[in-house]
Structures are given as C-alpha cells and as structure tokens.
Amino acid sequence: MTEVFAGLIRQFWKTTADRDWEGLGKVVHEHVLYEVPQTRERVRGRAGFVEFFATYPGEWTLEVESIVNDDKQAVTKIAFNVDGASVTGITFFEFRDRLISRITDYWPESYDPPPRMTPHVERY
DSSP: OHHHHHHHHHHHHHHHHTTOHHHHHHHEEEEEEEEETTTTEEEESHHHHHHHHHTOOSSEEEEEEEEEEOSSEEEEEEEEEETTEEEEEEEEEEEETTEEEEEEEEOSSOOOOOOOSOSOOEEO
16 A cells, blocks of 8 residues: 555656646545645645646746655655746645545745635635
C-alpha cells in the first residue's frame, strides 16, 4: 500500500505541473482540506481546491525533489519556480479512501498570498 500512496502523490504533482485540473481532481478526496498556515489560507472541498490551484497567477513550473510516505501520510519537497524565482515547498499529505484528504503547504520564504480569482479561499 505504501507504493500505492507514493504513486498517488507523484500523480498529484504531475497533474499539477501539467495543469491537468480534471486529473488533479481525481486524486483528491471530495472533502479535501487544503491549508497554508503561513498565509492563513484554507480551502475546503475538491471543486474549490482544484479552482484554487488552477488560478495560481504567473508563469510557474515545479519539480519534485523528494517524497517520503507510509500508508497514512506523506511529505514532499518541491522546487516551485514562478516568474523567475525559485522557492522550496514542503507539503504534508494525509489519505482517506485511497485519495488525498488533507494537504498542508509550508513555504520557508515569507510572502503575501497573490490575489486569486476564486471565492473558495478562507482566511483564518
């Protein structure tokens, strides 16, 4: 099962990098919870989460640098490149019903979140 979840995480990042929003929706749970503690952003549910990712502004790419996981959770380190700058992202994942049910993103560099064209973001 550990390899199944590693594959799920690889698919999560591949669909994100490919901007395959329909594919991204297939790897997250209907009631997924996404949080960015640094910016106090929270998104609940598959549709809102996919829209949140799809509306990230700027020209960006990402590269997965590492994945560590077991049958309950995973963590990844990515290089996220946006508008000529590269930042490290650390993302924690939890699973339910063989899908990603919770995602918590940490960005070591401080920043203000970009404006979004989505009503799904809660600030907490």
